[in-house]
Amino acid sequence: MSKVDLTSAIPNNVGLKDDKRLQRALEKWQPGYIDWWKSMGPEGFQGDDVFLRTAISVDREGWANFGYVKMPEYRWGIFLNEAIPDRTVGFGDHYGEPAFQTVPGEYRNLLRRLIVTQADTEPASVEQQRDLGATAPSLYDARNLFQVNVEEGRHLWAMVYLLHTYFGRDGRDEAEDLLRRRSGDPDSPRILGAFNEPIADWLSFFMFTTFTDRDGKFQLLALAESGFDPLSRTCRFMLTEEAHHMFVGETGIGRILKRTVELAREHGPENVRENGGIDFATLQKYLNFWFTVSVDLYGGEQSSNAADFFGSGLKGRYQEARRYEDHVALDGIYQMPVLSDGRMTTEEVPLRNAMNEVLRDDYVEDCGNVVKRWNKLLEKEGSDERLVLPSRRFHRAIGLYSKHDFDPEGNPVSSDEWESRKREWLPSEEDQAFIKTLMYPVHEVGRIANWIAPPVKGIKDKPFEFEYVRRA
Numbered sequence: 001m002s003k004v005d006l007t008s009a010i011p012n013n014v015g016l017k018d019d020k021r022l023q024r025a026l027e028k029w030q031p032g033y034i035d036w037w038k039s040m041g042p043e044g045f046q047g048d049d050v051f052l053r054t055a056i057s058v059d060r061e062g063w064a065n066f067g068y069v070k071m072p073e074y075r076w077g078i079f080l081n082e083a084i085p086d087r088t089v090g091f092g093d094h095y096g097e098p099a100f101q102t103v104p105g106e107y108r109n110l111l112r113r114l115i116v117t118q119a120d121t122e123p124a125s126v127e128q129q130r131d132l133g134a135t136a137p138s139l140y141d142a143r144n145l146f147q148v149n150v151e152e153g154r155h156l157w158a159m160v161y162l163l164h165t166y167f168g169r170d171g172r173d174e175a176e177d178l179l180r181r182r183s184g185d186p187d188s189p190r191i192l193g194a195f196n197e198p199i200a201d202w203l204s205f206f207m208f209t210t211f212t213d214r215d216g217k218f219q220l221l222a223l224a225e226s227g228f229d230p231l232s233r234t235c236r237f238m239l240t241e242e243a244h245h246m247f248v249g250e251t252g253i254g255r256i257l258k259r260t261v262e263l264a265r266e267h268g269p270e271n272v273r274e275n276g277g278i279d280f281a282t283l284q285k286y287l288n289f290w291f292t293v294s295v296d297l298y299g300g301e302q303s304s305n306a307a308d309f310f311g312s313g314l315k316g317r318y319q320e321a322r323r324y325e326d327h328v329a330l331d332g333i334y335q336m337p338v339l340s341d342g343r344m345t346t347e348e349v350p351l352r353n354a355m356n357e358v359l360r361d362d363y364v365e366d367c368g369n370v371v372k373r374w375n376k377l378l379e380k381e382g383s384d385e386r387l388v389l390p391s392r393r394f395h396r397a398i399g400l401y402s403k404h405d406f407d408p409e410g411n412p413v414s415s416d417e418w419e420s421r422k423r424e425w426l427p428s429e430e431d432q433a434f435i436k437t438l439m440y441p442v443h444e445v446g447r448i449a450n451w452i453a454p455p456v457k458g459i460k461d462k463p464f465e466f467e468y469v470r471r472a
């Protein structure tokens, strides 16, 4: 394991200065990255001092490094977790063989696609969130947004390092393309659907960081199992950052719930909106939307690609070693709920072909626990309102369930019923316009917008009344 080198242009613990070719290639990519950051990163805050954490090593203390930074000067680095000695491939056709330290020729395209798909989500979310600073409900929230943004930028660096190091010319071309595609651009969109959806307001941002960053967590957990060791080590470090993103989302929604309960108590539940708060019905609709577009990110329920990723040892299951006994999964069967003649029944699917669904199961369960925690909070605040996680069959654009309409409980409904009721279930144009009216900037120290409660505590033992962003 190389030592952490914080003095080079690209901070790293991968021994970059001993590999001049690679170092030059990455230093050539760097100016394009900075240009991209300045034009597509947080709009209007590039010259401000932001109280951010920067990774300086891969151990726990490496994260204790907080200070004011202008975002374009953030030290984006390349960090891999320590190698596990004598690590072996944990699943699939190569189960028990030494982990791959170079790219196995026969899996080169498969692996490149896996890395590029993950990489593409990182700059995409920065682009989706770039206008949010202008309506930040507090400086504390603005700071959290920017922390998430710079770390997504670092995730891009992590993936570009793999492309440059292991894929030669093709890898460099892919790295260029990652700076060329744009979220929501009709001609050159990002690869995955949810990463082309606009994040136009802070309610969407908190739902996105709860549900879509949580997809990121599960994808990284599956890639952390990879038999391709450099990918595994990269993803294990990325997971430490992902945890903060989900914290921002979950506590953000929690603080909205708290404020909504206060407004409902003061003015009556039906008058939350006219008193500048977000009513429960609208919260539920945004939850329904962002959960379901995130559920789509796992791909089709039955997928030969998923089988290939597993068989080749490139992408595993969440906690493969701890939770499973059969790591080859050639004889296993998955009971897949399907719709047949208008009724739900189950179909037996070879387990390897169901690997997307296996990972989705873990994701859905984790999302269910988030909703439980929100409901606990509502209970504690003395409210009878509860949020509900919709069925994974509801509002799907990809896979088996996209071929039919389902209500949020997962019951099949006619397309007429869907049309007449979708405004009850998903944010309507009116809802979105209303949420927009609540979004106004609160950029004064210690103040907060009316629709959200302040956090219980600040960042790094600082109070909420701290100048998390020093406006230039």
Ligand SMILES: [Fe+2]
Pocket (backbone or CB within 6 Å): 122, 151, 152, 155, 216
């Ligand atoms: Fe990320």
Ligand SMILES: [Fe+2]
Pocket (backbone or CB within 6 Å): 152, 213, 216, 241, 242, 245
């Ligand atoms: Fe993230």
